[in-house]
């Protein structure tokens with residue numbers, strides 16, 4: 319597990335996204351603030367320059383101008399310096415406010431002033447301190463009579479912007495850090511049920527499938543996950559139990575004929591026997607061996623057909639198949655004193671494995687004859703409807719309790735009535751027939767009542783018309 323956990327990934331994504339958003343907002347707000355601050359600065363330079371022009375300087379005495387400006391502008395004047403120049407750009411004898419003579423007049427600004435145009439520029443002042451300078455010509459009667467220059471240091475505005483930038487640089491990482499912390503806590507809480515389920519699931523082994531993961535009781539995705547896992551565990555448990563029982567039953571079924579074989583051989587070996595006696599022992603041993611072979615074949619057939627729909631998917635015409643099964647049944651019935659007949663015979667084609675289907679039908683008809691007393695009837699029928707071929711095998715035999723109707727399809731299940739008759743079957747016939755039906759996408763069911771006969775119904779999906 320070298321990859322990052324979901325919790326870490328969620329937190330990283332979330333914090334990364336937040337960082338990008340906050341950085342974008344910070345950059346936008348900073349540039350907006352910068353523009354506003356500089357616009358304000360320029361506007362105030364303009365105001366001061368206009369005020370100087372309106373005082374009537376330089377024709378008025380300097381003191382009067384100063385007083386007037388103070389009255390008009392108030393504190394706006396404090397961080398400004400200004401001077402007056404004649405149209406050629408020479409400083410006016412009128413003088414200037416302190417540091418006013420430090421204001422530079424660029425060639426471009428002078429040229430523009432001569433044309434009656436104002437100029438706003440940022441220039442290095444004394445000590446390389448950047449200055450914002452506004453140069454405005456005073457025009458009277460269409461002639462430039464004077465030039466007024468107002469400047470101010472940009473430093474204070476820059477200081478405000480720097481402070482804002484520093485605040486952003488501290489607050490954004492702090493906010494992202496706090497959000498990441500909160501996000502991690504929330505993600506951990508949200509994913510805690512998953513951790514718990516993982517722990518429980520890790521403790522569940524094949525030996526201990528009865529355990530279930532705990533339901534968080536939240537009614538959300540986690541609860542659904544827990545329910546799904548538990549459903550899967552229940553199915554696994556059932557499948558494991560079934561497999562275990564199947565193995566035990568199979569071993570049990572194998573033991574009986576093997577024990578009989580051993581018993582017979584042991585008795586034969588205990589003393590000298592005549593050839594006739596040996597022959598009898600060998601003959602009965604052969605019977606047991608044949609029973610074992612049948613059982614092994616049935617087990618193989620069952621495991622093959624329940625391994626999945628691995629049947630050869632060829633079209634199978636059911637009518638001749640049924641007639642063939644009927645022939646075998648009729649011969650068996652003759653021996654047992656049971657009359658075997660055919661009922662309705664539709665023609666139908668399904669896709670599947672003809673040999674397997676024949677096996678399933680033979681099992682049904684053999685059972686019907688086996689469990690029907692002499693004088694009874696067995697009927698074989700084939701109809702179609704709803705996209706299904708419906709094959710029925712009915713008998714007038716001993717029937718069975720509806721409570722056992724599902725049980726008899728399990729492997730090795732034989733009802734007491736069948737045991738009493740000692741038919742020699744191992745209880746695999748119906749299990750094989752049903753697993754063949756299922757492998758063909760069909761079903762095998764039974765309707766029956768004790769003493770009233772049984773009716774086995776095999777439904778198979780019809781092959782789609784070519």
Ligand code: ADP
Nearest residue numbers: 685686689726732733736743744745746747748
């Ligand atoms: P078996 O080898 O015992 O016939 P099956 O799997 O074919 O095994 O059948 C399982 C059990 O179902 C039988 O032992 C019998 O009790 C019951 N059964 C099957 N077919 C019939 C039937 N036609 N009438 C009554 N009982 C039946």
